[in-house]
Amino acid sequence: MIYFDNGSTSFPKAPGVGEAMANLLATSAFNINRGGYAGAYRVADMVLDTRELVCQLLDWDDPKNVAFSGNITQSLNMLLKGYLKKGDHVVVSSLEHNAVMRPLNQLAELGVSFDAARAEVDGRLPIERVEALIRPETKMVVLTHASNVCGTVLPIEEAAALCRARGLHFVIDAAQTAGVLPLSMKKLGASAIAFTGHKGLLGPQGIGGMLISDDFAKELEPLISGGTGSVSDTEFMPAFLPDRFESGTMNLPGVAGLNAALQYVLKTGTAAIYEAEMALSGRFLAGARALPGVRIVGVDGLEGRVSTVSLDFTPAGLDNAAVAFRLDSEHGVMTRCGMHCAPRAHKTLGTFPQGTVRFAFGHTNTAEEVDICLAALTGMIKGS
Ligand SMILES: Cc1ncc(COP(=O)(O)O)c(C=O)c1O
Known part of the structure; x- marks a missing residue:
C-alpha cells in the first residue's frame, strides 16, 4: 500500500498518537473544568500543555489564545459567522476551500458580500489583486496559506502587511501548511490562524482549533454557546479566552493525540x-x-x-x-x-x-x- x-x-500519524489517545481513554477519561479531583486536573494540564505546543508551533506566548474545535471547518465557521454582519465585505482568493466558501455563501444570504481575488493559472496570487478588491465596507481578508488542490503557496506575509496597513482583519486557513511551513502569529499580526489536527500536524481526526488575537476575540461572537464548566453561576457566555469559544465537552482523546503529534512535529x-x-x-x-x-x-x-x-x-x-x-x-x-x-x-x-x-x-x-x-x-x- x-x-x-x-x-x-x-497517514501514518505521528508515533505515539494512538498510544496517547488509548492511554487517556483507559486511564483518565475525565472531563476538564467540570471535576474537582486530581485526575481531572491532570487532563486539564494536558490540554493546557497542548495549547502551549500550538503556541510554540505558531510562535505565540499566551496559551489562552488557542481555542480548540473539532476541525478547521468549525474554526473557520466560528471566525466568519461569529464576526461578519449584514453590509460587511470580505476579500478571499479564488483558491479557497469550501470550508471558507460555503460559510461565505450562507452569509451572503444575510447580506454579507465577498469578492475573490483571481489567482494565476498556476495558483500564484499577486497581492495587488487582493488590494484592488478592498473597499470601504471591507472588514476582513481570508486566505488559504497553500492551495489544497495544487500546493501553490499564497502571499500571506504581504496580505498580513496589507491588512495591518488598512485596518482589516486577516484570517489564515493553515489547513495545508501548519506543521510544514513556518507560521509566526507575532510576525504576521494576523487576527486568527485556523488549523486542523489531522493533516500536516500528524494528529487524529476530530480535533482542530484557532489561534486568535485578543483584539479580534473581543469583536467575535461565539457561534456555539453552552456550558464551559467556568462561571457556571451565569447563563451568559464567559468573556475570557479560551472558554468563550469552547462550549461543550471537547474531544479530549483528540487533544491527547494532538499533543503527541505536536511533540513529534516540534522535535522533528x-x-x-x-x-x-x-x-x-x-x-x-x-x-x-x-x-x-x-x-x-x-x-x-x-x-x-x-x-x-x-x-x-x-x-x-x-x-x-x-x-x-x-x-x-x-x-x-x-x-x-x-x-x-x-x-x-x-x-x-x-x-x-x-x-x-x-x-x-x-x-x-x-x-x-x-x-x-x-x-x-x-x-x-x-x-x-
Ligand atoms: C485548505 C483547506 N481548508 C480547509 C479544509 C477542511 O479541513 P477539515 O476537514 O479538517 O475541517 C481543508 C481540508 O480538506 C483544506 O485543505
Whole structure:
C-alpha cells in the first residue's frame, strides 16, 4: 500500500498518537473544568500543555489564545459567522476551500458580500489583486496559506502587511501548511490562524482549533454557546479566552493525540518535514514532466509550493477518475481525484469540471514509492 493522500488526512500519524489517545481513554477519561479531583486536573494540564505546543508551533506566548474545535471547518465557521454582519465585505482568493466558501455563501444570504481575488493559472496570487478588491465596507481578508488542490503557496506575509496597513482583519486557513511551513502569529499580526489536527500536524481526526488575537476575540461572537464548566453561576457566555469559544465537552482523546503529534512535529522540525516532502515532490515532478500530454497543475518547480502535486490526465486522453481508480486497484497507490472541495480553485486552474488527480506526499513516503507510482502512470499513458 502506498499512501499519497496526505492532503486529505495524513497517514501514518505521528508515533505515539494512538498510544496517547488509548492511554487517556483507559486511564483518565475525565472531563476538564467540570471535576474537582486530581485526575481531572491532570487532563486539564494536558490540554493546557497542548495549547502551549500550538503556541510554540505558531510562535505565540499566551496559551489562552488557542481555542480548540473539532476541525478547521468549525474554526473557520466560528471566525466568519461569529464576526461578519449584514453590509460587511470580505476579500478571499479564488483558491479557497469550501470550508471558507460555503460559510461565505450562507452569509451572503444575510447580506454579507465577498469578492475573490483571481489567482494565476498556476495558483500564484499577486497581492495587488487582493488590494484592488478592498473597499470601504471591507472588514476582513481570508486566505488559504497553500492551495489544497495544487500546493501553490499564497502571499500571506504581504496580505498580513496589507491588512495591518488598512485596518482589516486577516484570517489564515493553515489547513495545508501548519506543521510544514513556518507560521509566526507575532510576525504576521494576523487576527486568527485556523488549523486542523489531522493533516500536516500528524494528529487524529476530530480535533482542530484557532489561534486568535485578543483584539479580534473581543469583536467575535461565539457561534456555539453552552456550558464551559467556568462561571457556571451565569447563563451568559464567559468573556475570557479560551472558554468563550469552547462550549461543550471537547474531544479530549483528540487533544491527547494532538499533543503527541505536536511533540513529534516540534522535535522533528517543520523544516526537516518540509525538506523531506519536497524531495519527493521534486522527484515526482521530474517524472511527471516526462509523461506525454499530462498537465502539471500549479507551479512546476519547488519554489512557492508545498508538496501536493495535481496532475490532469485528460489532455493525454485519460479520465482522471479512471487513473486514480487504476492506481489504487492495480498498484495500491492511494490518491484523490475530483474537485477536492474547491470548485473555484479548479475554475482558476483550468481544471473544471474534469478535476485533477492529487498526489500529496508525506515526509515518511519514500523515493521508491514515488518511482512505483510514476512507472504505473507511464504504463497507463502507454496504454498497457
Ligand atoms: C485548505 C483547506 N481548508 C480547509 C479544509 C477542511 O479541513 P477539515 O476537514 O479538517 O475541517 C481543508 C481540508 O480538506 C483544506 O485543505
